[in-house]
Amino acid sequence: ESARGQLRRTLECLAICEPSVGYCQGMNHVAATLLLFAPEAEAFAMLLHLVRVVLPAGWFGATLAAPAAEARVLAELISKSD
Numbered sequence: 001e002s003a004r005g006q007l008r009r010t011l012e013c014l015a016i017c018e019p020s021v022g023y024c025q026g027m028n029h030v031a032a033t034l035l036l037f038a039p040e041a042e043a044f045a046m047l048l049h050l051v052r053v054v055l056p057a058g059w060f061g062a063t064l065a066a067p068a069a070e071a072r073v074l075a076e077l078i079s080k081s082d
Contacts, residue, residue, distance in 0.1 A: 006040045024060040
């Protein structure tokens with residue numbers, strides 16, 4: 001079984017289960033990391049849990065406003081730690 005096939009199926013299943021989220025750039029990194037440590041079905045379940053429960057609503061939204069805001073906060077914190 002190819003890793004690329006597992007990644008594609010994991011992301012396609014997420015897009016089917018969460019059509020309001022679909023696929024967003026960056027999801028592949030999260031899914032690929034999960035697939036390194038878990039079988040495909042478990043990696044999918046963990047990714048689905050992240051999207052539905054752990055991450056704030058809209059994290060993988062069309063505007064990517066949530067991760068952009070967190071990046072700005074992180075940059076501000078880093079600049080203050082120097």
